[in-house]
Amino acid sequence: GAVVSQHPSRVICKSGTSVKIECRSLDFQATTMFWYRQFPKQSLMLMATSNEGSKATYEQGVEKDKFLINHASLTLSTLTVTSAHPEDSSFYICSAERGTEAFFGQGTRLTVV
Amino acid sequence: GQSLEQPSEVTAVEGAIVQINCTYQTSGFYGLSWYQQHDGGAPTFLSYNALDGLEETGRFSSFLSRSDSYGYLLLQELQMKDSASYFCAVRGNQGGKLIFGQGTELSVKP
Numbered sequence: 503g504a505v506v507s508q509h510p511s512r513v514i515c516k517s518g519t520s521v522k523i524e525c526r527s528l529d530f531q532a533t534t535m536f537w538y539r540q541f542p543k544q545s546l547m548l549m550a551t552s553n554e555g556s557k558a559t560y561e562q563g564v565e566k567d568k569f570l571i572n573h574a575s576l577t578l579s580t581l582t583v584t585s586a587h588p589e590d591s592s593f594y595i596c597s598a599e600r601g602t603e604a605f606f607g608q609g610t611r612l613t614v615v
Numbered sequence: 616g617q618s619l620e621q622p623s624e625v626t627a628v629e630g631a632i633v634q635i636n637c638t639y640q641t642s643g644f645y646g647l648s649w650y651q652q653h654d655g656g657a658p659t660f661l662s663y664n665a666l667d668g669l670e671e672t673g674r675f676s677s678f679l680s681r682s683d684s685y686g687y688l689l690l691q692e693l694q695m696k697d698s699a700s701y702f703c704a705v706r707g708n709q710g711g712k713l714i715f716g717q718g719t720e721l722s723v724k725p
Contacts, residue, residue, distance in 0.1 A: 508657075536712065545702065545717045546658065595657060597713075602646055602665070604713055606657040 505529055506598050508607025515586055515614055523581045523610045525596030531576035532598035537569075540593045540609075552579040586614045617641045619716035621703055626722045627693055635688045635719045637703035645706035647679050647686045648713070653699045661688065661701075690721070698723045 505528040515521050525535055533554045538546040550571055551559040558571035568590075570582040583590055595609040619639045627633040639647065646665040650658040662670055664679035664686060676689040690697055700718040 543718075543720070545715045548712055548714070551712060599713075602648070602663045603660045604648075604650075604658075606659070608657050609655075611655075 506596065506605045506607045508596050508610055510610060511608055512611045513613070515612070517587055517614055518585055520582055520584045521586055521612060523583075523594055523596075523612075525579045525581070525598075525607050527577050527598040527605070530598070530600055532579075532600075533576060534599065535573060535579040536597045536599075536604075537571065537579075537581050538595045538597065540595060542593075546595060549581075552581075554579075583612065586612070588614045590614050617705060617714045619703055619705060619714065621701075621716045621719045623717065624720045624722070626724060628724050629693055629695060631693050632689065632691045633693060633721065635690075635701050635703075635721070637686050637688070637716055639684050639686075639703070639705050639716075641684075641705050641714075643706075644681060647677075648704045649675075649677055649688045650702045650704060650715075651699050652702065652718070658702065693723050695723050695725070697721060 507526045509524045535552040537549045539549050540546050548561050549564045552571045552573040554573045554576055560566045573579040591614045593609050593611055596607040597604045621637045648663045649661040651661050652658040662677040664677050669678045674691045679686040700720050702718045703716045704713045
């Protein structure tokens with residue numbers, strides 16, 4: 503099956519710093535990628551839709567200036583959590599879709615201290 | 616808008632059969648999917664139903680009834696490794712983004 507690679511898998515950062523998370527589709531081109539956030543024992547909440555070559559579409563309540571998304575190529579989307587705070591600590595997961603199937607990255611466990 | 620309901624927890628024993636139900640409300644329907652997620656891992660695709668009926672893939676089957684806005688995931692011959700969270704998901708308007716249910720945590724006991 504298709505592979506989506508996400509990096510890093512874990513990151514610990516100080517409050518006020520920024521963290522960049524990369525999501526790559528390894529064997530197919532993805533004009534659209536999706537970024538989710540997941541709290542323990544909860545569902546995947548869609549944060550934004552990343553569109554290659556254009557602006558991302560953010561879900562209601564998600565601050566676009568805090569969660570910067572760049573989708574500069576057909577195989578790479580990045581999510582930057584700017585000026586991170588402890589409440590941003592979470593599990594972030596990206597996905598790319600081929601047909602009706604979504605392929606997810608391994609997820610990034612972000613801890614802001 | 617879209618919403619999905621599924622049980623929060625299910626417990627079963629090895630070798631048993633378990634059914635996880637999912638009811639949904641959508642404006643437009645573009646198929647029901649099921650994903651498995653082990654603790655700390657990424658969700659993985661299990662099945663997709665666009666039409667009514669049963670789809671079988673090995674030990675896992677998925678059923679859809681569009682008239683009832685209902686589907687289920689059936690897991691047979693349960694194994695310990697099946698302990699995970701299972702999410703149903705539907706497409707949003709015009710077949711766009713995936714909307715996930717809250718997830719069902721399945722615990723398989725010896």
